[in-house]
Amino acid sequence: MHIELNRRAGVPLAEQIARAFEARIASGLLSPGEKLPSVRALARLLGVSLVTASKGYAALEASGAIRCVQGKGCFVSRTKTAAAKAATASLDGEDAAAHAAADPYAWQHAVPDYLPRAQLWHHYQNVPATHQLHLSAIQRELLPSRDIMKQIQSLMSEDHALLTAYGSFQGDDDLRGAIARLLGKAGVRTSAADLLVTSGAQQGIDLVARTFVGPGDVVVVEAPTYNGAIDVFASRGARIVSVPMDGDGMDVDRLARVCDRARPKLVYTVPTYHNPTGTTMSAARRKRLYELAAAIDCLVVEDDPYSDMYFDRPPPPAIKSFDRTGHIVYIKSYSKLLSPGCRIAAVAASGTVLSRLVAAKTAADLGSPLLTQKAIYAYLASDRFAAYARSIRATLAERCALAESLLRRHAPKGARWTSPQGGLHLWVALPDGCDDRELTLAAQREDIAVLPGSVCYAADASHRYVRLCFSYMPEDSLAFSLARLGRLMRETRAT
Amino acid sequence: MHIELNRRAGVPLAEQIARAFEARIASGLLSPGEKLPSVRALARLLGVSLVTASKGYAALEASGAIRCVQGKGCFVSRTKTAAAKAATASLDGEDAAAHAAADPYAWQHAVPDYLPRAQLWHHYQNVPATHQLHLSAIQRELLPSRDIMKQIQSLMSEDHALLTAYGSFQGDDDLRGAIARLLGKAGVRTSAADLLVTSGAQQGIDLVARTFVGPGDVVVVEAPTYNGAIDVFASRGARIVSVPMDGDGMDVDRLARVCDRARPKLVYTVPTYHNPTGTTMSAARRKRLYELAAAIDCLVVEDDPYSDMYFDRPPPPAIKSFDRTGHIVYIKSYSKLLSPGCRIAAVAASGTVLSRLVAAKTAADLGSPLLTQKAIYAYLASDRFAAYARSIRATLAERCALAESLLRRHAPKGARWTSPQGGLHLWVALPDGCDDRELTLAAQREDIAVLPGSVCYAADASHRYVRLCFSYMPEDSLAFSLARLGRLMRETRAT
Numbered sequence: 007m008h009i010e011l012n013r014r015a016g017v018p019l020a021e022q023i024a025r026a027f028e029a030r031i032a033s034g035l036l037s038p039g040e041k042l043p044s045v046r047a048l049a050r051l052l053g054v055s056l057v058t059a060s061k062g063y064a065a066l067e068a069s070g071a072i073r074c075v076q077g078k079g080c081f082v083s084r085t086k087t088a089a090a091k092a093a094t095a096s097l098d099g100e101d102a103a104a105h106a107a108a109d110p111y112a113w114q115h116a117v118p119d120y121l122p123r124a125q126l127w128h129h130y131q132n133v134p135a136t137h138q139l140h141l142s143a144i145q146r147e148l149l150p151s152r153d154i155m156k157q158i159q160s161l162m163s164e165d166h167a168l169l170t171a172y173g174s175f176q177g178d179d180d181l182r183g184a185i186a187r188l189l190g191k192a193g194v195r196t197s198a199a200d201l202l203v204t205s206g207a208q209q210g211i212d213l214v215a216r217t218f219v220g221p222g223d224v225v226v227v228e229a230p231t232y233n234g235a236i237d238v239f240a241s242r243g244a245r246i247v248s249v250p251m252d253g254d255g256m257d258v259d260r261l262a263r264v265c266d267r268a269r270p271k272l273v274y275t276v277p278t279y280h281n282p283t284g285t286t287m288s289a290a291r292r293k294r295l296y297e298l299a300a301a302i303d304c305l306v307v308e309d310d311p312y313s314d315m316y317f318d319r320p321p322p323p324a325i326k327s328f329d330r331t332g333h334i335v336y337i338k339s340y341s342k343l344l345s346p347g348c349r350i351a352a353v354a355a356s357g358t359v360l361s362r363l364v365a366a367k368t369a370a371d372l373g374s375p376l377l378t379q380k381a382i383y384a385y386l387a388s389d390r391f392a393a394y395a396r397s398i399r400a401t402l403a404e405r406c407a408l409a410e411s412l413l414r415r416h417a418p419k420g421a422r423w424t425s426p427q428g429g430l431h432l433w434v435a436l437p438d439g440c441d442d443r444e445l446t447l448a449a450q451r452e453d454i455a456v457l458p459g460s461v462c463y464a465a466d467a468s469h470r471y472v473r474l475c476f477s478y479m480p481e482d483s484l485a486f487s488l489a490r491l492g493r494l495m496r497e498t499r500a501t
Numbered sequence: 502m503h504i505e506l507n508r509r510a511g512v513p514l515a516e517q518i519a520r521a522f523e524a525r526i527a528s529g530l531l532s533p534g535e536k537l538p539s540v541r542a543l544a545r546l547l548g549v550s551l552v553t554a555s556k557g558y559a560a561l562e563a564s565g566a567i568r569c570v571q572g573k574g575c576f577v578s579r580t581k582t583a584a585a586k587a588a589t590a591s592l593d594g595e596d597a598a599a600h601a602a603a604d605p606y607a608w609q610h611a612v613p614d615y616l617p618r619a620q621l622w623h624h625y626q627n628v629p630a631t632h633q634l635h636l637s638a639i640q641r642e643l644l645p646s647r648d649i650m651k652q653i654q655s656l657m658s659e660d661h662a663l664l665t666a667y668g669s670f671q672g673d674d675d676l677r678g679a680i681a682r683l684l685g686k687a688g689v690r691t692s693a694a695d696l697l698v699t700s701g702a703q704q705g706i707d708l709v710a711r712t713f714v715g716p717g718d719v720v721v722v723e724a725p726t727y728n729g730a731i732d733v734f735a736s737r738g739a740r741i742v743s744v745p746m747d748g749d750g751m752d753v754d755r756l757a758r759v760c761d762r763a764r765p766k767l768v769y770t771v772p773t774y775h776n777p778t779g780t781t782m783s784a785a786r787r788k789r790l791y792e793l794a795a796a797i798d799c800l801v802v803e804d805d806p807y808s809d810m811y812f813d814r815p816p817p818p819a820i821k822s823f824d825r826t827g828h829i830v831y832i833k834s835y836s837k838l839l840s841p842g843c844r845i846a847a848v849a850a851s852g853t854v855l856s857r858l859v860a861a862k863t864a865a866d867l868g869s870p871l872l873t874q875k876a877i878y879a880y881l882a883s884d885r886f887a888a889y890a891r892s893i894r895a896t897l898a899e900r901c902a903l904a905e906s907l908l909r910r911h912a913p914k915g916a917r918w919t920s921p922q923g924g925l926h927l928w929v930a931l932p933d934g935c936d937d938r939e940l941t942l943a944a945q946r947e948d949i950a951v952l953p954g955s956v957c958y959a960a961d962a963s964h965r966y967v968r969l970c971f972s973y974m975p976e977d978s979l980a981f982s983l984a985r986l987g988r989l990m991r992e993t994r995a996t
Contacts, residue, residue, distance in 0.1 A: 035853075035860060111827040111852025113798050117766075120715050124860035126867075130670075146665035154664055155657045158872075162650045169649055169840040169876075170641035175625075205700065205866040212865050216711070216736070220615050237864045241711070271612075303608050332606040345664040347871040357606025358530075365530060365619035369732045370707050370865070371700040372621075375873045376842040377653075381664075 009052055010122065010221060010243045019054055023062030024069075029123040029240075031071055031082055032461075041115065042072060042080045051118065121241055125461045126208075126234040135455035137487040142281060142430050143342060143478045148401060150385065150394045154345055157384035158377070165380070173376040175368040177203025177352070181383035185338065185352045188386060192313070192320075193327040194336060196354040202363050205349040205374050207311055207339035209367075211235050213353070214272070214307050214335055215242045217366045223271040226264060228256045230433075230462035230471070232281045232309065235274050239464075244271075246464040253424060255280065255287025258294050265302055272305045278321045279312035279429025282462050282473040286427055289322035296328040304333070305359065311339040311351075314395055316428035317403035332356035335363075340382055342430070343398070348378040402430070402477055409476035409484060416492025418499070430477045433459070435470055439499040442469045448494045454487045504547055505617070505716060505738045514549055518557030519564075524618040524735075526566055526577055527956075536610065537567060537575045546613065616736055620956045621703075621729040630950035632982040637776060637925050638837060638973045643896060645880065645889045649840055652879035653872070660875070668871040670863040672698025672847070676878035680833065680847045683881060687808070687815075688822040689831060691849040697858050700844040700869050702806055702834035704862075706730050708848070709767070709802050709830055710737045712861045718766040721759060723751045725928075725957035725966070727776045727804065730769050734959075739766075741959040748919065750775065750782025753789050760797055767800045773816045774807035774924025777957050777968040781922055784817035791823040799828070800854065806834040806846075809890055811923035812898035827851035830858075835877055837925070838893070843873040897925070897972055904971035904979060911987025913994070925972045928954070930965055934994040937964045943989045949982045 009026040011019055030036045042063070043051065049059040063080055066072040074080040133140060162168060176182070182198035189196055204210040211234070219225055221243030227235060229248035239246055247268060249261045255277055264270070275295070277287035287295075299306045308325045326336035332355065339351035355363055367373065385391055409432055410425060420437030436445065442458040449456050459471025474491075476484060504521040506514055525531045537558070538546065544554040558575055561567040569575040628635060657663060671677070677693035684691055699705040706729070714720055716738030722730060724743035734741055742763060744756045750772055759765070770790070772782035782790075794801045803820045821831035827850065834846035850858055862868065880886060904927055905920060915932030931940065937953040944951050954966025969986075971979060 033860070035857065109852075110825055111854070114827055114852045114854050116798070117713065117800070117854065118715075119712050119857050121712055121857055121860055121864075124857075124864060126863050130863075143667075146662065149665045151661050151664040155661075159654060159657065162654065166646050166650075167641065167842070169646040169842045170644045172638075172841045205870075208864070209866040217614050217616055218612065220613075221716075234864065234867075241861075241864060303611070305612070330605055332609055346667045347662070347664045349866065349868075349870045357604075357609045359606070359609050359612065362530065362614050362616055362619075365528070365616055366736075368621050368625075369616075369619060369703070369729065369736060371704040371844065372729075373844075374700070375844045375870060377873060377876075378870045381872075 011052055011054070012222070012245065019058050020061035020065060023048075023052070023054075023059065024065040024071075026122060027062070027066055028069075028071055033124040035121060035124055036082050038082050038084045040082045042082070043116065044079060047116075120243075123237055123240050126237050133450075133455045135450060135453050137454040137479055137483050139474045139476075139479060139484075139487055140455040140457040141475050141478050142473075143346060143475065144398065144402075144430065145478055145480060147480075148398060149345060150390065151345065153388070153390050153394070154348075154381055154385045157388065158381045161380050161384055168377045168380055171376060173373045173379060175373040176364045177201065177374060178376060178379040178383060181350075181379045181386075182352065184383050184386045189338060189354065193323045194354065195327065196336075200354055200356050200360060202353045202355070202360065202367060203374050203379055204337075204351045204353055204367065205371070206341045207309055207337045207351045208234055208238075209349075209370070210337040210339075210351050210353045211274070211307065211309065212238050213363050213366045213370065214305070215239055215244075216370075217362050218305060218359075219244050219271060224268045226261060226270045226273040227464055228275060228280065229464070229466075230282055230459060230468070231274065231464065232276060233461045235309070236462075236464045239274070248464050248466070251280070251283060251285060253285055255285055255291055256295070258291045258298065261295070262298055265298065265304075269302060270304045272307060273299065274307045274309065275325070276309045276312075277325060278310055279315065279426055281312070281429075282431060282457070282459065282471075283424070283433040284426030284429050284431060285424060286321055292322060292325045293328050296325050296334060299333040300331050306334045308334055308336045310337060311342050312429040314343055314399075315402055315430065316399060317406065318427065321428065326354060332359055335359065340386070343395075344382060344385065348382055350374070350378060350382045399428075402428070405476045405481070405484070406432070408481060409474065409488060412485060412488035413492070416489045418492065418496045421492075421495060431473050431475045434472050434474055436472065437495055437499055440470075440495050441498065442472050444498045445472060445491075445494055448498050449491060452490050452494070454490060456491070506547055506549070507717070507740065514553050515556035515560060518543075518547065518549075518554065519560040519566075521617060522557070522561055523564075523566055528619040530616060530619055531577050533577050533579045535577045537577070538611065539574060542611075615738075618732055618735050621732050628945075628950045630945060630948050632949040632974055632978050634969045634971075634974060634979075634982055635950040635952040636970050636973050637968075638841060638970065639893065639897075639925065640973055640975060642975075643893060644840060645885065646840065648883070648885050648889070649843075649876055649880045652883065653876045656875050656879055663872045663875055666871060668868045668874060670868040671859045672696065672869065673871060673874040673878060676845075676874045676881075677847065679878050679881045684833065684849065688818045689849060690822065691831075695849055695851050695855060697848045697850070697855065697862060698869050698874060699832075699846050699848055699862065700866070701836045702804055702832045702846045703729055703733075704844075704865070705832040705834075705846050705848045706769070706802065706804065707733050708858050708861045708865065709800070710734055710739075711865075712857050713800060713854075714739050714766060719763045721756060721765045721768040722959055723770060723775065724959070724961075725777055725954060725963075726769065726959065727771060728956045730804070731957075731959045734769070743959050743961070746775070746778060746780060748780055749786055750780055751786070751790070753786045753793065756790070757793055760793065760799075764797060765799045767802060768794065769802045769804065770820070771804045771807075772820060773805055774810065774921055776807070776924075777926060777952070777954065777966075778919070778928040779921030779924050779926060780919060781816055787817060787820045788823050791820050791829060794828040795826050801829045803829055803831045805832060806837050807924040809838055809894075810897055810925065811894060812901065813922065816923065821849060827854055830854065835881070838890075839877060839880065843877055845869070845873060845877045894923075897923070900971045900976070900979070901927070903976060904969065904983060907980060907983035908987070911984045913987065913991045916987075916990060926968050926970045929967050929969055931967065932990055932994055935965075935990050936993065937967050939993045940967060940986075940989055943993050944986060947985050947989070949985060951986070
């Protein structure tokens, strides 16, 4: 493993070491029973003293994250978290030592990597639960897959180059044209030439990070924020600074003060139906955020998968709609709205920021598949899209109302949430004494998956929240799950 | 821009600065007429003295790469290379200064990035030539796109989850199973559980690099090598060490001596019908390379897009077939062979190297699209695949023979190449006095695109080679192009 120590962070190095190991354990990058490097090896790897390395392990042992066996070494504990539950081959220290001797791949543990955390990987897939409230997605039966398939079938009978050609690295011209027109209608002035097609918003975030963020660069995120973005910025060695939110989104005054102390290279925000909290940044703050970015020449990544999913009225204009100077990199995903399986999003940017992103996309994968791009293009350009968008908005509004009424009925006093005006989830503050990790585990035992809120913080995680998606499971599952969760909130609080 | 200076490299810092700018200019990341940072700004950015920064610019000016105007600053020259030709808005220093004042995106030039080069982006797309011999691809009409489309159509009528679900981050189970069986037949023992599906081999290389390669890590490549791999390793800040090749592939004795001096983190090789040279590493060297990697615990990336494209007999066993310890990361692309537009490849790895790659894939794009995975699966599992593979081998052998006979007839004395036993290209040594850049430009004027060999070197580029793909253009185009190229070799030599 590779651990970035920051000698100017004001956080003791031993504590930084302990936190880095905790992040790897929470991510499943270190498995229960896995042997850690010796104190000597760790000290050498990180360029710290034996005392510091040893203190780091002592802190981990004190918190129960690892177990040290005299003469054998230190091993990741069998923990009580979901992480440990999911791991099938959970071993004790002694077993692990014997196992390691027989393991032809044991040498690999000593190969350093540049993945400080990978919570996305860990928290979304292989979650063995029938009732999946941990995702941020729309129920499959509600998606327009039949219509998109029809488009694919008619495309395939006309165009045989769909499979044979590398697409344009920047993305299919038709698709970029259609997206530019849709964004224009929503107030985002861009053009096909200023769009880059990516494999979902995730790749858009990743391309910006790999191009513009390096070790020690300051990246500002909301607290909480999308945990997939934290993974990406952390893997670039960024110094992630969190800015708190209120009912109007990121606190831009606070951001301005942060900028005085540590000039950010990039600000990442989900201003509309924020993930995970569901809040929406006010128009005034959006404008102010753009002006701030333009004043200090930092990039803003505006991640916008949810703005089409409003309940009553459209959200405020995108931050990108204020942009005249190319400071805003706007990421529009159609993945959640239309087809997670097609992995289609677009990044709107300008100038050399755009050309450098195209160069990075080329190095990353030589461009997205043409077939799925053309399929989404044909659907977006058809008259079906507008009707679908209207109908899914109504459905999501109903689902949200249903989820809120179920929570009001079943959740104990003290559970709180703010009604979102769009999007796919509720961010529920748990009653006093109820911990997100315990609730997540208890829910898993009842066949329900929720996202523990603490994974959405880059640092100083709160354990008082869970994110519940109201749009992925059918209504009966929602009714069952929220009734159970209400009971579990009471029970875990009592223990 | 971000420039990695290595203070222990034994290369003067001013020279490192000049080289870094040259790479960015050659990549199109700096455009003709673009203004460079002031000497003062550059010195501050890189933490070097004003004298060093100034020397770097002086070297660039001496070579003609930039032009410095007293009181205005330094600007990228209008160069004579294809790069400059392709740039539409080529400006002189003075024009550029005026232009910059009116350019709302001018501030972006000062935003550092982590893209030291992007030759892949620059050299493959937007090459305005009818006769495209610069690619490494099979002629579209020869690919089995109709059969793959039929498979997609029948899949779509059966399975509606293809568009609605995120696929497994690691890749579709069916596809991984089918690839594991095919690899098994070719002697590579792996299993569905040990495979990761990626968006082409390019993403496979990139995932390995982002996971395991960081600033200063030593990465060994062949000289020459696939230029897309150089882009990726350079973007990670790797110290790239080139090992020469002979008719049996990479010189593994030389590699062993390199390892004594600078322990590599990773060795990247294309052992079978090497890109760009077409040579094949002998079985003895493959075994030796595996043993060397296992002895010093370094990873070997075996990039294998061409092994199914043999002419007479199958190539030696993959390096991966010797692997018992998880040192070999094997990348099998089906993109070139079946469908560049589907972007499907698989990475075979083991242990935590695999799990860390899956975590990286998740952060990169949440998994590849399901539809294209299922399409390739259905085709690979069908009885059509074996018949196609036989027939394309015969066709490629004929095309190669045709290209060689055309070269023998038209190329001047002194042009040399080694007959490949498979793959898609010829690596042609130019006659004395003929430079790859001049030939590439001259060919472009005659509507023919070739790949200048110099882009395939990580350092100390030879300008004596071009790579010619014999499989992408139809036979009449090949006949036209090679006759012209023969004439141009004579003419450019004479000037």
